[in-house]
Amino acid sequence: MKPFDYRRATTVDGAVAEIAGNPQAAFLAGGTNLVDHMKLGIASPDLLVDITSLQLDDVAETGDGGLRIGANVRNSDLAAHPLVRSRYPVLSQALLSGASGQLRNMATTGGNLLQRTRCVYFQDASTPCNKRTPGSGCSAREGYARYHAILGASPDCIAVHPSDMACALAALDASVVVHGPAGERTLAVADLHRLPGDRPDRDTVLDHGDLITSVLLPPLPWARRSTYRKVRDRASYAFALVSVAAAVELEDDGGNAGSVPVIRQARIALGGVAHKPWRAALAEAALQGAPATQDSFRRAAEAELAAASTRADNAFKVPMVSNALVSVLHDLTQESS
Template sequence: MREFDYRRAADVPGAVALLGAGPEARYLGGGTNLVDLMKSGVERPALLVDVRELPLDRIEETDGGGLRIGATVTNSDLAAHPEVRRRYPALAQAVLAGASGQLRNMATLGGNLLQRTRCAYFTDVTKPCNKRAPGSGCPAVAGEHRNHAILGASAHCVAVHPSDMGVALAAFDAVVHYETADGPGALPLAEFYLPVGDTPHRETALPPGALITGVTLPPAPVAAASRYRKVRERASYAFAIGSLAAALDVRDGAVHDVRLAFGAVASRPWRARTAERALLGGPATAEAFAAAADAELAAAEPLPGNGYKVTLIRNLVVAVLTELAEECRRNEEATR
């Protein structure tokens, strides 16, 4: 790890100003990803601007039943918050499915959105990687890619975004708020992550030097009946090989509202809008769920070693939506 300057920011404008003043500067949140990457040489900042103690650690209710979550809220506090658990249970579940108790106590919302891929070629500086060293090539395409992307990737990069939290945020139409020297801005999560294309090193649409200040979750009654399911190669403390955030509202046997997002299949949390459109207004049956999953996954371009993810995601969609539909049916019966 090379030597670096360290500054603790007192307020948001101060943080933005500090970062702008130094070349090769990075914001430091919980550090669970950045410090690791600095140790492996992937990140070599000259200046760290510590934003962890900025007053961005609140979770507030917004008008109409949404939430605003500050950027320095830790994963633990987010998952433990009663309103998160009540209004967006899949978000709490997603956060709890990630990392470990220790890491969740350190990691922050802002950092989670910006965490880098766990692709083993990206984290090994002795190997080529277009994301780390643009133009050097992508060894994963013809190499070890069991846990790489099946959707939205390119020949330049097939890495997946490792976040669990982000999958639930994508399902619930989160909007990311940020601050720059020129003032505040906002990006819907759907536009936050850039397409891979031939620039996999450009990961987000944030302006240079922008500091994420928080996320708003618009009101979503359907989210109250939501679930996150994560499949991984051990039962805990491992990144997903496929995950699903799902919310479903079934009325009289028909899909009234539905949200679906996939994890560990693309360079970003993958909102399955094609599947959602296929389901809306239709029957809440296993066949319909499978057909909707197939419609979304028709765009999948698996590599030789990760075709199982297509089956996995399809099966997850059917299994989780079937469970949620059954709960909707029971709730409908109970309220009649």
């Protein structure tokens, strides 16, 4: 590992200035992704600015009925927070389906969002990878691609973003507050990560020196009817093959027993399918005003997946996403919450 300096930041402005002034510097929070990548030789900062002493570890109610989540709130604490569990079950469930108990105790909200979009070849410095070494080629295109993207990929990169939490936040229309050298700005989580295009080395739209200080969850009373479903190769502690974060609002919620409920609106984001959390706007549009039937659910899935592009070893993801989405929508619209 390359030698590096370590400093503990005491103010947000100071932390941002220190990173912005050194192209080889990096923020350190939970470290679960960065330290691993430093060991693998994928990241080699010469200065780490530790931001864990910044006062960014509160979950607070906002005036409009939403939540403000500090960037340093640990994944396990956020998942267990009573207001998250009751108001945004999809977020709690997504967090709990990610990583292990130990890693969730370390990983932070901001760090989870900014973990690298990656695949097995990105992690292996002995192989070509356009994301790790721009212009070197993509090993996954002709290689092992079981976990790789079926939507929004480019010839240069077919890696997927691994965060479960980010899928839930994208579905909930969450935004991030970013503190940069030029001041503070807010952007939607759905706009934070990018598709690879010809710059797969860039996972997000953030610039060097930008620091996520909090995540804003807007009020969404019907998110009580939300859930997260993750399909993977083993029962726990594995990346998603595919995942679905969904919330549904029904017309006349809790009304006529026995009749088929009608979907007023739905929020859906898919994991394991793209270089970013994939907000399924086409499926959402197909569900708006539709009866809550298997037929409607299947058509919504097909609308979203029409643009899918697969390889031999990830073609299974198309029916898997479709089945997972149908199953999740069935569960959400049948229960009487």
